[in-house]
Amino acid sequence: MGQTISKPISNPFQNSNFFASFKRGSTIPPSFDLNTSPRPSIFSTLRRPTIAKPNDFIPLFNDCISAASCRTQEYLLFKDPEDKFHASPEVVNLNMTDAFNCTAMTPEQRILLGADWVWAVLEKPTKNPRIQIAVQVLHLPERENADENGIPPDFCSESVQIAQMESSDRNMYERMVDFCTSIGKDCYALFLFMGKKNDKGNIYGVLSLTNTINDGSIPFGKWTVSIYRFSSLRDHSKLFTTQVIHPLTPKLVHWWQRQLCKLPLLIRSGNHSYTPTHRWKGQQGWYFAQ
Amino acid sequence: MAATQDVKGKGEGGDQNFDYMFKLLIIGNSSVGKTSFLFRYADDAFTSAFVSTVGIDFKVKTVYKNDKRIKLQIWDTAGQERYRTITTAYYRGAMGFILMYDITNEESFGAVQDWSTQIKTYSWDNAQVVLAGNKCDMEEERVVSVDSGRLLAEQLGFEFFETSAKDNINVKQTFERLVDLICDKMSESLDSDPAVTTGAPTAKLTDTAPPLQQPGCNC
Helix, strand or coil: CCEECCCCCCCHHHCHHHHHHCCCCCCCCCHHHCCCCCCCCHHHHHCCCCCCCCCCCHHHHHHHHHHHHHHHHHHHCCCCCCCCCCCCHHHHCCCHHHCEEEEECCHHHHHHHCCCEEEEEECCCCCCEEEEEEEEEEECCCCCCCCCCCCCHHHCCHHHHHHHHHCCCCCHHHHHHHHHHHHCCCEEEEEEEECCCCCCCCEEEEEEEEECCCCCCCCCCCEEEEEEEEEECCEEEEEEEEEEECCCCHHHHHHHHHHHHHHHHHHHCCCCCCCHHHHHCCCCCCCCCC | CCCCEECCCCCCCCCCCCCEEEEEEEEECCCCCHHHHHHHHHHCCCCCCCCCCCCEEEEEEEEEECCEEEEEEEEEECCCHHHHHHHHHCCCCCCEEEEEEECCCHHHHHCHHHHHHHHHHHCCCCCEEEEEEECCCCHHHCCCCHHHHHHHHHHHCCEEEECECCCCECHHHHHHHHHHHHHHHHHHHHHHCHHHCCCCCCCCHHHHCCCCCCCCCCC
């Protein structure tokens, strides 16, 4: 079940309002661009001019990232402070509804499966998922041990309580990892680290888990972890990669959250001179460990 | 068949007053209409837009039967093979199954035997099954005859209905029949094993099924 939130009736890139929101304007570069000349956005660098072959899913995957970002922009009320986030003509011609969808989980599914929504690259013509990315959103905890299931306390309907009983043996991170593990190598887990709940425009990092089952190099059920810290649309820091974790405990995830919070200090010690105000507001990008 | 009566006007939230809790599963190939079937029964709603179920989900519905309040925990499973590990994990403890195929899809009908094997493998012996040939409103596109469906149900020992979530045909009846079958099976087990009514340990009904609020079943 669930609710599909990214299966638009028509191509979203053919929507005039959609274009208007990405219209390039004559904006003054934000203060953190002072030492750099304008460069293409990360999305235009991802674009490949070659014609997609039947087995070449990289351009399609890139396009899916663009589409996913558009959907996330809506979700996060993204303001595009640099005014450089716009769709290319090639993307406009894609019929994304046949190639990509995103399903929002019901409150019960969020508890049972640990995911807030699931992105899927679809196979033609069956529209069965070929690659899936299960996403769990993590906010900075307002207080310790708060909201472990991601469900507000005042929304504990009977079905939610039943779902909690069914899943009481694992924490929410383990549930999502188990969910992705049960599907196989073509299902990725992505934890989005966001700021406080009243600051929905702020992604400050992602943790992606690549299922390494059958890889041979890592024991069954373990994952390769990559964490990215986002500092701007075109500048990101890959913090850790190919670290194997098992199991995924709340303590470990909270540790990562804390490390990500501390990261601005590390970046500041480099060649960057961002101000905290600009650094973390409304800047996002999407990268997936493969 | 003793008719069950929907409980109207009472929210599901926080309602712990019930006599029995039945766990039911809807299984079958992808796109046969399992989710639509559940939405029609639980919410009396239908949409033709196809949204593939991710993993598993469920709804709760309470019905009255012979003055007993029965809470139905109805689990909607994804039909795609990639979710099989998840969905079969929920077979355990299920008291009834609605095994669904699409009368306009031969492949979904051909898979019924495999789904039946899945039930036998992952569920328990006393689980009751109703075979449902869904989308019977699409007569012009029918490729599976009523007789074929009925014959297969007889061979497998299942009850049989042709249904339509879209036109609300036999949806409620399918669930009612499944509830009846479960109640009959419970009574049968209690008759043959009086230890159940005395609360003594038993290897039958109470072994893997969810615990009941009351030791006997008079529904």
